[in-house]
Amino acid sequence: MKTMEDYRALQISSLELMKSCTCIIMTDTSNYKAHGTGVFVHIGGHYFLVSAAHVLERHGEFFIFLSQEYEIIKPGGDTYINRTEDREKDTIDIAVLRLDADCLPHILRSYSFLQAEDLAINHIFQNEEFYTFLGYPATRAKVLYKTDIFDVTTFFHFTAPLHSEKYAGFGSNPHVNVMVAYNKKSAYDSRKGTFGTGPDLYGISGCGLWFTDPLDLKTGIIRPKLVAIMTDWSIKNRNIIIGTRIDVVTGMIKKFLDIDFPDSSIVTVS
Template identity: 40%
Template structure:
């Protein structure tokens, strides 16, 4: 009989193909294939959404999404919504961007990706201090264009992590009700290709990817991972920490401004 930790580890591994199907690379332009960020596809009610960090979408008009195993690039279309920081993006504790995708884009997206169902969004999440979180993003340093194959390829950064000590919220000037801070042990990153631990990458490019949670109290082996946040920041002051904005920020904004029928977050509200 497997221990609880072994069951969670198996569920984490089994979750990776699902997470991959909801996660896209965002390339800044079609000439040099520079990875600019990562995005997550979500469906809430009748809305098909692309979610990322607001600082990624500041260059939205220059962004492309690889399709068909990187052989083709698509320029996403739709109505874009980003928050405006009080001072600068460097001090933006929200940093969330939303694109309500148009029908043409949706039809192109479903050729390669899936949309995460709203039932897999986890609002009102209480921090867990065990290794129950998964990050899946696309670092620029792990991406390249193949001239011979005329395609684009990127190796994902996959990290199993846990919530940081609560004192880090004060140190990093973030809020527990809005943000989630997790650890990045760069010295011990699992390389899924070699199956060995190695030094982790520079994380430029993963902004906008998902922070996923495996509930250790859910004993259903087929339980899917839940999206609890969007990764937004790798603070210069502490490179051993990563900051996410809770998914509540997305659902609350859409509840108030797009009239979606979704449970209310009790952590905060957006006017």
């Protein structure tokens, strides 16, 4: 009989796959300041960096970390962004950068890209800890003491979506957004394999929320699905982070580019 421990092990086994397509986005080369997180996606022959709009709207200023030897790149390409007059009140907060041919080979040396089948559109959220988010908190990015090594550590957290009746109080829409719990006092430390106090979440904007199907226990398949991009650590309640469904991301891409990808039955991007 499979237990919750077996399921947790399956989620933890997914960590390397998630890390391989997740990057830290930085803005200051003098002290390597963390600005946000991004996820790499490949759809219809195009290669994208997906993140929060408030992160990618600084395109041309930010750079992506490639290696601990201070190798970085400013990614070029076309940005498709959710425009708003007031970013603070933007409940979508999503942008997509289509990477150009100059930067792509360098990024491919350090990262992998999710494929279309890894994106779980039309996902029905379950109020169980079948989900994880993985990003780069600003406090986990630093130059190691007395070295020239820039140490970047991801943060990986087990979580469950909140019930839909809680959304209205945060200006969120369950057809567009997802709200999940952050239990800072019981956070998983992937470096030690133990639970303890987690970090502040500044810097994780643009990270992925992933679903690990319990049915995968039968096959042992390690194939988490990207269900949302997380954009906001709620000021009203620090135990909650808010994201936007991946359906909105694929809808934005289809709006601007002619790609063969299924339509969402949950949300339509106009």
